[in-house]
Amino acid sequence: MVPAAHMCFRYSLDYMITMRLSASRFFLSFIMAATLAACGSGESNVERGNREGILHVGNGTEPQGLDPHVVTGIPESNIVSALFEGLAVKNPYTLESEPGVAQSWNISEDGLTITFYLNPEARWSNGDLMTANDYVWSWQRALSPSMGNQYAYMLYPLENAEAFATGKIDDFSQVGVKAVDDHTLEVKLNAPTAYFIQLMDHQSTYAVHRPTIEKFGKATDRFTPWTHVGNLVGNGPFRLKEWQLNRRIIVEKSNTYWDKDRVQLNGIEFYPVENISSEERLFRVGQLHYTNSIPLDKIPVYRAMENSPYVNAPYLGTYYYLLNTNEPPLDDVRVRQALSLAVDREQLNNTVLHGTNIPAYGITPPGTLGYQPPKVFDYNVARARQLLTEAGYPDGAGWPGLELKYNTSESHLKIAVALQQMWKDALNIDITLANQEWKVYLDSVDQMDFQMARRGWIGDYIDPNNFLDLFLCDGGNNNTGFCDPLYDDMILRQAPRAASREQRYAIFAAAERRLMEQMPIIPIYTYTSNQLIHPSVQGRPSNLMNHVNYKYITLDSNWQAEE
Amino acid sequence: MWRFIGFRLLQSIPVLLVVITVTFFLVRLAPGGPFSSEKAVIPEVKAALEEQYRLNLPMYEQYIAYLADLAEGDLGPSFKYPGRSVNELIAAGFPVTAELGFYALLVAISIGGIAGIVASLRPNSAQDYIPMSVAMIGICVPSLLMGPILILVFGIYLEWLPVSGWGDMPGDKILPAITLGSTYAAYIARLSRAGMLEVMSQDYIRTARAKGLPEWQVVVRHGLRGGLIPVVAFLGPAFAGLLSGSFVVETIFQIPGLGRFYVQAAFNRDYTMILGATVFLATLIIVFNLLSDILAAWMNPRLRSQYGGR
């Protein structure tokens, strides 16, 4: 803090007596402090970072923790993916899988067995060599019910993994993963799973360091300090250096990492800036290399700039409203269809959302690994009114009312208000809005205590299956009451056994068509990632999962501002 | 004097106990549990989680267990941040809030005190009306408005000062301190003016003047000690108010303090954090009130015998 300002704050009872003198001194030092601050206070984070090779990242919220088998959010995974590495990683340009801890892998003819050959140079950050047993132990930890790993289902493609995770069996040796030798890991699957290698880049399949964890408690203890600074042992390109709660997390380049020569950054600083307006201002004054998101109303301003740092790219996620098909009036498919057809997604996108997203007419984002969802309907007010009349509410007469639940947020509110008005104008029906905060909202959705509820689903891996298997009869995240045995059959049995990708996608398209004809959801838009990226950052291209591979990032130390 | 302190301390314990109990049960009644998440949690996982955090025990047993831990000073693990204890979170956030509160109090005492004293010297004149009207601004422009406006003017238009953070950039403590302190500056101005007016009409002031002392010495040496008693007595409630005010100011300026942690914990249903923070803050407030009362009593013996001390 500026010395002059400190002087005025060195307050004591004596000063109180000579108040007149200290008054002028106070105001003087205040002016001095302000002037000093204005006169330029040294380098910005970006300038210094470019010089030193340190990346400054806006990271949303304070991470819940850093245990890969516990945390579930994106801010956490941003840091975890710097400290740990999976069997395979992703190329940020193509999203194709690349060698990680496993230098190569072999998929059997029938697709049921995958053999991973670990890199013999792969090490933990304390120097220990990694072995295949690390994975067997770690996956047991990840699948143990007492771990409470909410992403345990990522490993369900493994034989008997689901049985172990739900407590039906408690002998882990029956689960389809074995260490053939120190550097060979053999995995047995329930069915051919095209996206399995992708899953190896997800944190819940990461290996963790057994001696470290066991030093601080049982394997499945959730709140031990093994993830604290000085304790955490990972196997990724970076090491945990500092963790100032609610202020920043600093990681530095690891020199035990097998691929360290390809890592250009010397360190990364993650800032948990929750307020997106503050985050944008921090970016503007050069304190961040890139942000987590951007306030909607700033988008037109940034778009209008030349060489704008604003980046907008498709993101693997869908924003939709859940419809409780068990509750009247939504138990009538015509009512559901009417609601959906009356929404002018284009107008919503162009006005409230400033044209940043993509209107959605299905659950799967278009272009998901080449898959295009079928378009079963379109914006059609006349047809919507007709459907509503057929359902027994001509021009809204006799409409019993409908409540929309959503979690408290500026953007959800904006969309809800806009749609509320659209339904009023097109169908003459009243929708009430009820916002709840996050935890309460999640419970409501979980227990199906709603009529219509806002939802967002972000893909964990790139495959239409990730979206379509939401609506299986016993899908834990279905939450609509939609249940179609033929749909289940198509997703669970037919698609995995398809002879080719075309055939598989044809089955998916047919299934999705069946789904959307029943309209258990109102799709609204496909997500896009929106953020600000400083031009001195190279190697952070946009991709469908907004996935960052830190090994590819470089900072241009010669970057100069044009003004 | 010691009896007074002892008596007050003894009183505080049941108060604290009531606070803990009420908070404990209130929080448990809240809908939405700490482990609700977007992806459906399978029942086995949920059961395991609840067991680890003692949520599967009957309420009464949880309460006793919590009290037992509390007696050792252990506020329990945070639900939201596994691996962190509530003690750690409070230790990380409280110094920041304390610093903010301290600077705000300084702003309040210095600006408010001066305004009130100056105003009291010439009542019902311009010297009175102007500072007091300006002080009104502090009361009538709440921090949730003053903060954004200061940010807009000094941070964005003039670009003199940073708009968020605490200790990250030089000068980023100024705006939050002013925002939080301005309301209390106003109250202190009014209190000191009233206090000074009452004192300055006393006989011993007239005596001092008659002795030939210059006016400023009369004010400073004789007037202030009595006139500022109401201000000192106000410090207790001011402290409580500053803590509450910090919720909003920390949110506006993105300051990593206890206030923000608390609001987040409430939304996150982080039971232990809410409880721990409430206990901690209530204890602090009680202690601070006691100190402020003692100080006021020391400055004015008449108050000691008075019931309540305020």
Next chain:
Amino acid sequence: MDAPTITDIAQAEQGSSLWRDAWLRLRRNRLAVFGLAVLTFFIVIALLTPWIAPYAYAQQQLELGATPPSAAHWLGTDIFGRDMLTQIMYGGRISLAVGFIATSVALLIGITWGAIAGYFGGKVDALMMRLVDILYALPFMIFIVLLMVVFGRNMLLLFLAIGAVEWLTMARIMRSQVQSLRQQEFVEAAISLGLSPATIIRRHLVPNALGPIIVYTTLTIPSVMLLEAFLSFLGLGVQPPQTSWGLLIAYGAETMEEYPWLLLYPGLTLVLTLFSLNFLGDGLRDALDVRGAKD
């Protein structure tokens, strides 16, 4: 209705000269008059809003978006294209309603509590006031946050919660008033007439203590409105689709760079109202010559 008692007549005489004097003194205080005028103006508008608002509350024009003040929209529009003047008017209804209703709750509890404590004195008084002192020390914001989070956000709870915080000072004032009035002859007379404590409190003590009560009521309303604004700002008070000045300020603060009018006009309205209430309260205090703790 029984025949007018000596006390009633005495009161009537006392009353008229007290109130007339006070009113004359108040009229001379220009700031207080200004405050009264502004306040009355706002209240009238708030009451008449459904009839005089220029636009329908929910009417939005998405393509319009946020626009600065113009002939069609005197205070501009928000991001949904809704007229800001209408928003502020409807928001005022809620903010002022919370202010008056919650204050009434506080008034009711505080007066009753203080009157009972002051009237009976002794152990009853000691116990009741000790409770007040203890409650004074507690961090209420914390409890309110908790209450609102636990019980969800409904308006009734909001009124009750806020009222429950503000009654303490009222109780203190009432108690000290009652204590001093208690000694007077007309109370002795009433007791000897055999009137019940409740009747005495209701008919004789409360009306005579009205002076300070009015003053502190006027000063409590702005505190209450501020508390509501704080809660709404944190997301715990008034919920959309309803609005209040606190909510409007919270939304305005988010986009204040691009659309400063979204922050300034609701802010200005709130500040004006608070100023008016405070000036009026101060004026009333001087007019009624009330002394007491100035917090």
